[in-house]
Amino acid sequence: MPVSGREIPEPAGRIAKRAELRAFAEGDWPDTPLLITGEAGIGKTTLLDEAVAHARSLGRTVLRTSAAAPESGMAYGSLNDLLGEVVDEELLATLPELQRAAVEVVFLRSSAPAEPRQLAVVTGIAMLLRELAARGPLLLAIDDVHWMDAESVLALGYGLRRISEAPVALLGTGLVYPAPFGAHTTALPFSWARRVELHGLGPQEFGNLLRDNGIELDGADIERLRAETGGNPGWALEMREPGTLPRSITAKVRAWLGGLSEPARDVLATTAAFGRARVDQVRRALDGECQPQQAIDAASTELAIVERDGELQPSHPMLGSAALVELAPGARRQLHARLAGVVEEPVEQARHLQLSAEPGADERTADALMGVARRARARGEIGTAARIAERALAHVPAHLQTAVWLVETAAMQFSIGAFNRVCELLAAVEFTELPIGLLDRGLPLLIEATTLIRGNQITAEVIGELRAAMREDPLRLAVVDGIGADPDFFPGQSRTMAEHAVSVLDSTGLADTALYRALGELVEQRVRRGLEPDPEIAERHEQVRKGLLAAGYGEHATTVRTAYCLRIGLDPVRTRDAFRTRLATATERGEDYLAAQYRVQLAANELVLGDTERAAELLRELDTRPFGDGTPPVLLAAKGRLLITEGRIAALHGYLAEQAGSGHGDQHYRQVYTHTLTGMAANRELRWADATEALAAAARLVPWLGKLDPITELAIDTEFTEALIGAGRFAEAGKFAERVVLPGVRSRLHGMLRAAEGDLEAAEKLLTESVTELRDSPFRPAYARSLLELGRVRRRKRARRSARETLKRATGLLTEIGDVPLIRQGEAELARLASVRDSRELTAAERRVAELVVTGASNREVAAALFVSVRTVESHVQAVYRKLGVHSRTQLAVRLLPNAVPEPRAN
Numbered sequence: 001m002p003v004s005g006r007e008i009p010e011p012a013g014r015i016a017k018r019a020e021l022r023a024f025a026e027g028d029w030p031d032t033p034l035l036i037t038g039e040a041g042i043g044k045t046t047l048l049d050e051a052v053a054h055a056r057s058l059g060r061t062v063l064r065t066s067a068a069a070p071e072s073g074m075a076y077g078s079l080n081d082l083l084g085e086v087v088d089e090e091l092l093a094t095l096p097e098l099q100r101a102a103v104e105v106v107f108l109r110s111s112a113p114a115e116p117r118q119l120a121v122v123t124g125i126a127m128l129l130r131e132l133a134a135r136g137p138l139l140l141a142i143d144d145v146h147w148m149d150a151e152s153v154l155a156l157g158y159g160l161r162r163i164s165e166a167p168v169a170l171l172g173t174g175l176v177y178p179a180p181f182g183a184h185t186t187a188l189p190f191s192w193a194r195r196v197e198l199h200g201l202g203p204q205e206f207g208n209l210l211r212d213n214g215i216e217l218d219g220a221d222i223e224r225l226r227a228e229t230g231g232n233p234g235w236a237l238e239m240r241e242p243g244t245l246p247r248s249i250t251a252k253v254r255a256w257l258g259g260l261s262e263p264a265r266d267v268l269a270t271t272a273a274f275g276r277a278r279v280d281q282v283r284r285a286l287d288g289e290c291q292p293q294q295a296i297d298a299a300s301t302e303l304a305i306v307e308r309d310g311e312l313q314p315s316h317p318m319l320g321s322a323a324l325v326e327l328a329p330g331a332r333r334q335l336h337a338r339l340a341g342v343v344e345e346p347v348e349q350a351r352h353l354q355l356s357a358e359p360g361a362d363e364r365t366a367d368a369l370m371g372v373a374r375r376a377r378a379r380g381e382i383g384t385a386a387r388i389a390e391r392a393l394a395h396v397p398a399h400l401q402t403a404v405w406l407v408e409t410a411a412m413q414f415s416i417g418a419f420n421r422v423c424e425l426l427a428a429v430e431f432t433e434l435p436i437g438l439l440d441r442g443l444p445l446l447i448e449a450t451t452l453i454r455g456n457q458i459t460a461e462v463i464g465e466l467r468a469a470m471r472e473d474p475l476r477l478a479v480v481d482g483i484g485a486d487p488d489f490f491p492g493q494s495r496t497m498a499e500h501a502v503s504v505l506d507s508t509g510l511a512d513t514a515l516y517r518a519l520g521e522l523v524e525q526r527v528r529r530g531l532e533p534d535p536e537i538a539e540r541h542e543q544v545r546k547g548l549l550a551a552g553y554g555e556h557a558t559t560v561r562t563a564y565c566l567r568i569g570l571d572p573v574r575t576r577d578a579f580r581t582r583l584a585t586a587t588e589r590g591e592d593y594l595a596a597q598y599r600v601q602l603a604a605n606e607l608v609l610g611d612t613e614r615a616a617e618l619l620r621e622l623d624t625r626p627f628g629d630g631t632p633p634v635l636l637a638a639k640g641r642l643l644i645t646e647g648r649i650a651a652l653h654g655y656l657a658e659q660a661g662s663g664h665g666d667q668h669y670r671q672v673y674t675h676t677l678t679g680m681a682a683n684r685e686l687r688w689a690d691a692t693e694a695l696a697a698a699a700r701l702v703p704w705l706g707k708l709d710p711i712t713e714l715a716i717d718t719e720f721t722e723a724l725i726g727a728g729r730f731a732e733a734g735k736f737a738e739r740v741v742l743p744g745v746r747s748r749l750h751g752m753l754r755a756a757e758g759d760l761e762a763a764e765k766l767l768t769e770s771v772t773e774l775r776d777s778p779f780r781p782a783y784a785r786s787l788l789e790l791g792r793v794r795r796r797k798r799a800r801r802s803a804r805e806t807l808k809r810a811t812g813l814l815t816e817i818g819d820v821p822l823i824r825q826g827e828a829e830l831a832r833l834a835s836v837r838d839s840r841e842l843t844a845a846e847r848r849v850a851e852l853v854v855t856g857a858s859n860r861e862v863a864a865a866l867f868v869s870v871r872t873v874e875s876h877v878q879a880v881y882r883k884l885g886v887h888s889r890t891q892l893a894v895r896l897l898p899n900a901v902p903e904p905r906a907n
Helices: 014-026 044-057 077-083 097-106 118-134 150-161 203-212 219-229 233-238 249-258 262-274 279-286 292-301 317-326 329-340 346-356 363-378 382-395 403-415 419-426 436-454 456-469 474-484 494-505 512-528 535-550 560-566 572-588 592-609 612-620 633-645 649-659 667-684 688-705 710-726 730-737 743-757 760-774 780-796 800-817 820-839 844-853 859-866 870-884 889-896
Strands: 034-037 061-066 138-143 168-174 194-197 305-308 311-314
Touching (some): 014 034, 014 044, 014 194, 034 044, 044 138, 077 118, 077 150, 097 118, 118 138, 118 150, 150 382, 262 279, 262 305, 262 317, 262 329, 279 329, 292 305, 363 382, 363 403, 403 419, 403 592, 419 436, 436 456, 436 474, 436 512, 456 474, 474 512, 494 512, 592 612, 592 633, 592 710, 592 780, 612 633, 633 649, 633 667, 633 820, 649 667, 688 710, 710 730, 710 743, 743 780, 760 780, 844 870, 859 870, 870 889
């Protein structure tokens, strides 16, 4: 609040500000967001409403909301206010079933008792915004951005990032300084917005304001009021009593407050502390302090409070704030303590608990806040839970900040992808002294976070130090071995470590996370060798996972890396189902990082199954914030594969160059995926030398890494073999083809090799075998590719009818899949067949003339070569042109010469 004697800025130029806002409303959207800033009462809302009205006068769609401090803890409150009126049945019908169900709950269109899944909500909001933007320019106007609830901010920010090219503009108002609690607005793009900052009015503007509102003061009184209010128009209009001007706004409000009865002041202070509250909540908060209903009636009669839409609130914000300020500190803390027991929303509970705490550390407050955090997590509000857990930790006395507090807070931070914070928290934990259960829960967090931030080598050193320290404690050593059993960390030792952990832990029931990871490593050991997992171990592995989830442990406790084990026996259908289940579980539990990981894995698997459209949708709707600043290798691989399938090779090279400096995850995995993608792209463009160089580099890294998922290894082996065939390195290609574990693909590669060597009979037999093996498999892209190669061989054998049928089947399937480079190859093969067919419609004499013409011979030279007249040659040329539908010798050459369309060297 301004103080007397402060220096007042000169006129803020409201005319210029209004002109800037009008230009924004008239501009070409999308545009840089615009934020109007200034203190309360300075006129931000007035300017925003003028811009809104101007945009509407131009026929543009405007959606507006006003956020408020009391509603900042009300999940999706701002979003309801902003979009609620336009979300009708027609708009909802554009959403997929999952997103529609979630959005209907958010907008109170459904009475479903379950909390909506956060990912379904934010993706649904993104789709709604995209649909609204498609209907015409859209302005989103938000008054008091800093008071928006976190859930609305997340959903709206997610949607805006995904329609950045649409005709959408964002306009908001905010304080000069952010609110101290609940202002989780970083997901919105206001941090880089253009700012229109409002200051107090100058002398002339201030005097005009008073006169326009019927307040007649002399020059001295006007200047005195301007000094006391800082030129703030809102505060000045509260002081409209000439001749009785108090020395400050505070004095005016205190005088107003002093006229209230004590019961009315109690109700006013309670309502102000709530912000807005239901009548029953106010009654419960006042119970035991006074006669609740009589006090509420008194406050209403004395105009201290008003009722709007069934809720009570102060009749004026200044009056409510003054009522709280006038309370003694102890009484104010007691009031907030009572309110913490009345409100239901976790954020509001946390706010009141904090305000009720004594200054400094307070164990009781910390316990209460952590309880709120746990309840928020149980409701799926994991971001809220993590923030409240941090506040709880801040209240724990230093000597009581035990490992239990640190591990539980770290677990919540891990769930939202705050890996640096996880490492900071766990750095204070002495793992060698932890109880077994806590070691089992905390160590996976440390290992995963360290790996993602610092890489495998540092993680291996951490595990090695713990193993050495726990050598004399068999049970603790088994826990460390189970959690650290990974060939990324200990090549050649991971199986022994896993077997040791299982033998010690399986019957104890004390460390199921370590047991789960050890069993997962034994499953993966067999998968990597192309073998089915041991059924008993695989079944036990799944039992332990379900037990961990039932006990309330997040998927993080079972490690992200076990996701790769799901590609059991190269069965992408089982893999898809498993990832869908894990994605749903992680999303429901608010495990944002794991939900993002599983979404990427699912997208990669959809590409293997040939559902390019679904893969693109999964990646398009991916929220990458849990990954931090970098791109994890698995996301690099999935996006790269999608770009290749879509035929966007230039975009792929740009993407790989852009990601070259990313520090996320282990750099050796990034190198493998980068080399593989580069080689695949070169193969599609028939650049065999470039392809062999890149894929050889990828193949050299695979043994060093110790493991890759079977699908990636299959891709490397297949693509490298094809590149070697194209480059004419047949002996090497034959050896490498034998490494391919999928029989149908192995047969295709051998068939391509025989075709390149000229043995078309053997090639056709092998490719027919490949088609038969893959026909009923889930590997649709591999099946389509085998059909394409079989059709190519049959075309070369001049089996026109069977070649055409096979190529049409291949091209049709490739079109369903959306594999653009292979579609082009199939169409080129069909064009060759068409040219052969058309040429055979010519007579023998016409064909002889055409064959000489396309070599570049003139009519006279052709006549001499065939011992006919020039006129006869001219007649035959005209007949050839007519039959083949061409008009020049160049077009004739394109139709007749097989090399007119580039053909891979291998074929």
